[in-house]
Amino acid sequence: MSDWQQRDKNYIANTYARFPVEIISGKGSVVTDTAGKEYIDLGSGIGVTALGIADEGWQQAVIQQLGLVQHTSNLYYTDPCARLAETLCARTGMKKVFFSNSGAEANECAIKVARKYAAQKKGADCYTIITLENSFHGRTLTTLAATGQAHFHALFQPLTPGFVHVPANDCAALEQAMQTYNPAAILLECVQGEGGVIPLDADFVQTAARLAAQQDCLLMIDEVQTGNGRTAKLYAYMHYGIQPDVVTTAKGLGGGLPIGATLLSEKVQDVLTPGDHGSTYGGNPVCCAGALHVLESLDDTLLDEVQKKSDYILSSLESAAGVQSITGKGLMLGILPERPVAEVLARCLERGVLCLSAKQKVRLLPALNIPMDTLRIAIDRLKDALA
Numbered sequence: 594m595s596d597w598q599q600r601d602k603n604y605i606a607n608t609y610a611r612f613p614v615e616i617i618s619g620k621g622s623v624v625t626d627t628a629g630k631e632y633i634d635l636g637s638g639i640g641v642t643a644l645g646i647a648d649e650g651w652q653q654a655v656i657q658q659l660g661l662v663q664h665t666s667n668l669y670y671t672d673p674c675a676r677l678a679e680t681l682c683a684r685t686g687m688k689k690v691f692f693s694n695s696g697a698e699a700n701e702c703a704i705k706v707a708r709k710y711a712a713q714k715k716g717a718d719c720y721t722i723i724t725l726e727n728s729f730h731g732r733t734l735t736t737l738a739a740t741g742q743a744h745f746h747a748l749f750q751p752l753t754p755g756f757v758h759v760p761a762n763d764c765a766a767l768e769q770a771m772q773t774y775n776p777a778a779i780l781l782e783c784v785q786g787e788g789g790v791i792p793l794d795a796d797f798v799q800t801a802a803r804l805a806a807q808q809d810c811l812l813m814i815d816e817v818q819t820g821n822g823r824t825a826k827l828y829a830y831m832h833y834g835i836q837p838d839v840v841t842t843a844k845g846l847g848g849g850l851p852i853g854a855t856l857l858s859e860k861v862q863d864v865l866t867p868g869d870h871g872s873t874y875g876g877n878p879v880c881c882a883g884a885l886h887v888l889e890s891l892d893d894t895l896l897d898e899v900q901k902k903s904d905y906i907l908s909s910l911e912s913a914a915g916v917q918s919i920t921g922k923g924l925m926l927g928i929l930p931e932r933p934v935a936e937v938l939a940r941c942l943e944r945g946v947l948c949l950s951a952k953q954k955v956r957l958l959p960a961l962n963i964p965m966d967t968l969r970i971a972i973d974r975l976k977d978a979l980a
């Protein structure tokens with residue numbers, strides 16, 4: 594074991610199964626390890642470095658803000674924070690934004706909004722939140738409760754009460770749960786990411802929207818992974834012709850700096866009042882300046898490119914040796930391999946490609962601006978690893 598592996602093992606809490614690679618630098622979609630070996634990055638730090646490593650515009654925006662002020666707290670106004678919120682609202686039709694630092698926190702805020710909205714409007718016993726089986730909403734105790742995967746729950750009881758999980762794409766089960774629980778909200782990912790890159794059926798999402806509207810139950814979409822251009826729309830709900838009451842996002846929004854955002858529609862824009870919620874770092878001007886650059890880069894040209902690259906990956910791998918199936922949307926794709934997924938990822942590493950897994954699938958979340966020639970090389974290597 595190398596020095597760096599040993600030091601990490603000695604001092605870092607034992608929660609991660611890391612790949613045996615120490616990354617020291619990168620540029621675009623290529624990262625370099627301590628031995629000088631280069632890898633094409635098809636994971637972008639779990640969908641975070643949406644514009645790749647050290648994108649020039651992003652870096653400039655961040656450095657410029659660092660030269661002005663790196664943090665103020667929410668006791669004061671800052672320009673990047675307000676501008677980012679304005680841009681998010683302009684591009685989604687939402688009305689207000691609460692900023693935090695991660696996906697889990699963005700969902701925590703959404704859950705608090707749902708609880709308060711329902712308690713005030715429908716009474717104290719209307720607090721249940723319906724989520725889906727096989728979902729993932731975060732690691733805090735409340736977002737773990739929201740996460741519909743029992744194996745995450747086992748050792749951390751009691752979790753926050755008031756969450757019910759229904760099977761994805763089962764309209765009848767959803768309708769039944771809506772009647773049984775009179776819920777405060779439905780929370781769902783349009784493409785289940787950690788659950789195995791599984792897009793929801795349009796019919797199911799539209800049914801959820803309709804049922805929610807009928808009962809004044811909030812429709813809350815977790816866009817932590819699917820958001821910010823990942824699926825070739827700015828937000829994945831935009832594929833489904835629905836207008837959510839609450840949207841949460843994080844990961845790719847910051848382009849590599851920690852930020853979470855909870856977007857509130859007109860109906861719930863004034864639910865939170867002073868003292869209800871807060872975050873010391875939330876809306877940090879450096880993170881917001883970087884995020885603003887990410888959002889401004891996500892124009893129709895880039896989104897079209899995301900779709901083209903997605904089509905390229907699908908057509909290259911669909912009938913490739915060792916591939917059983919491919920699911921997903923845009924540059925959020927899950928490949929079910931014939932080999933065990935861990936073996937494929939190890940073979941990718943040998944061949945100089947970084948990929949992710951999700952359940953039994955190889956998950957690809959490359960930078961949205963990965964150059965086509967780099968992507969071609971990476972997909973050739975991946976093909977070889979899968980075969």
Ligand SMILES: *Cc1c(COP(=O)(O)O)cnc(C)c1O
Pocket residue numbers: 694695696697698700729730731732782786787815816817818819843844
């Ligand atoms: C990653 C993820 C989260 C949690 O985000 P963190 O930033 O790790 O807290 C929540 N929801 C979804 C859909 C995710 O993919």
